[in-house]
Amino acid sequence: MQIRIKHYDQLTRDELYEILHLRAVVFNLGQQCPCVDPDGLDRLAWHLCLRNDAGRLTGYARLFGPGDYKPGYTAIGRVAVLEEHRGRGLGKRIMHEALDFLRKRFPDVPVVISAQAYLQSFYEDLGFRSTSDEYLEEGIPHIRMEFRHHDKNLML
Numbered sequence: 051m052q053i054r055i056k057h058y059d060q061l062t063r064d065e066l067y068e069i070l071h072l073r074a075v076v077f078n079l080g081q082q083c084p085c086v087d088p089d090g091l092d093r094l095a096w097h098l099c100l101r102n103d104a105g106r107l108t109g110y111a112r113l114f115g116p117g118d119y120k121p122g123y124t125a126i127g128r129v130a131v132l133e134e135h136r137g138r139g140l141g142k143r144i145m146h147e148a149l150d151f152l153r154k155r156f157p158d159v160p161v162v163i164s165a166q167a168y169l170q171s172f173y174e175d176l177g178f179r180s181t182s183d184e185y186l187e188e189g190i191p192h193i194r195m196e197f198r199h200h201d202k203n204l205m206l
Contacts, residue, residue: 051140053147055098055113068107069097076130085188087128094118098148100131100140108135111148116159123162123196124152145176153199160198167191 056065073087092112100109112128119125126148131140152161165173167184173195174180182194 051103051108051143052101053098053143054101055096055147055151057096058093061097065097065099066092069099069110072107072110072132073128073130075132077128091119096151098144098151100144102135108132109140109144111144113148113151116156120162122159124156124159125162126152127163141172142176145173149176149197149199157199160196163195163197164192165195167193170195 058066061069070088077085077087091114094114095118096113096115098111098113099107102108109131110128111126111130114120114125114127116122116124119127126145129141129144129148131144149161152159161178163173163178164187165178168191170180170193176197178195178197180193181196184191184193186192
């Protein structure tokens with residue numbers, strides 16, 4: 051498995067197509083999320099791509115610099131692993147890489163996520179803390195969570 055992080059401007063057309071396809075499979079088909087995934091924010095983001103040994107995109111996350119998604123925060127979103135690759139710790143690996151990337155670039159800026167509520171404990175194990183009550187986003191229960199790089203509980 052190999053992880054590469056590229057800004058939108060560095061992506062090839064084929065890479066962007068693979069990303070949009072993976073997100074459609076995971077969110078639109080897998081979770082039956084009735085949203086228009088290309089939301090105009092991809093152009094501001096870095097795109098973390100996890101590829102298997104054959105080069106196939108199997109996991110993904112979208113990363114934002116300070117204020118590109120939420121004022122005063124960096125952000126991680128659209129975290130996805132294809133169903134056939136789940137249960138292997140790939141989601142945790144993606145999150146560790148994403149947090150490390152943001153920490154190196156923006157060491158004093160906290161990270162915010164809009165986590166699907168059923169994944170709250172997964173993100174808490176990574177050092178995130180909930181900062182909201184549950185709310186609906188695209189018809190799916192979510193919770194706002196924050197991560198601060200200086201948190202002693204971080205297990206990078």
